[in-house]
């Protein structure tokens with residue numbers, strides 16, 4: 001068979017599945033694949049179909065968040081559980097530059113391809129690994145399910161396609177306790193998971209049914225990264241600033257830093 005006809009076959013299969021999925025979907029949700037097809041380029045669409053074929057994603061619904069670099073979608077797994085599907089869009093120049101700062105120097109990602117597409121794949125893979133390490137260290141984070149190309153699949157924190165609120169919009173009932181929990185999470189991330197979040201603030205902590213969840217681990221770095229101490233100090237400073245504003249008597253930066261990093 002010539003290459004051309006293999007390509008044609010693939011396209012036909014894709015088209016078939018697309019129509020098929022659409023039919024299945026349209027019965028349940030009008031807006032489903034229209035949204036997806038509008039927003040995504042061909043290779044993202046292929047990657048999504050791959051995840052549907054593998055049985056990771058069963059149904060996909062609208063976006064719960066549309067940032068500059070990524071979008072997060074609510075989806076369902078075959079067993080009916082809720083998923084969050086974070087899709088990284090093609091990288092802008094600024095994003096590529098900032099990404100490299102967090103990848104370079106991380107011993108887990110020594111040899112990577114630097115073209116735009118592969119940089120984004122590495123970024124999704126990196127967020128997945130960080131989530132795995134955090135999850136294994138018993139830090140409350142979305143449960144990582146898989147990373148494929150520019151797509152990260154994890155458990156959904158929230159309900160019926162509505163994400164749990166950020167602590168900035170829905171502050172914890174007991175701020176002192178919440179502050180201690182976050183410091184404990186930072187410590188577990190450092191000592192057990194051996195990573196630093198590097199973008200920790202009230203914008204990346206969800207408050208769900210009285211429990212706090214840390215999200216958004218793309219930029220998290222290994223503690224071996226040359227900038228990890230700087231990032232850790234920044235994280236603690238952000239957390240201190242936010243909890244101070246809630247009236248918590250926070251641990252001074254230096255002391256908190258020592259406590260987090262103490263052997």
Ligand SMILES: Nc1ncnc2c1ncn2[C@@H]1O[C@H](COP(=O)(O)OP(=O)(O)OP(=O)(O)O)[C@@H](O)[C@H]1O
Nearest residue numbers: 065066067068072084142155156157158163215216
């Ligand atoms: N696992 C999840 N479950 C539920 N909602 C989620 C999940 N992950 C992300 N979200 C929602 O998507 C938003 C953006 O996610 P995240 O912080 O990971 O991306 P981001 O790169 O910071 O995007 P942005 O540019 O919008 O800030 C979150 O504030 C939250 O509302």
Ligand SMILES: [Mg+2]
Nearest residue numbers: 203204215216
């Ligand atoms: Mg975020």
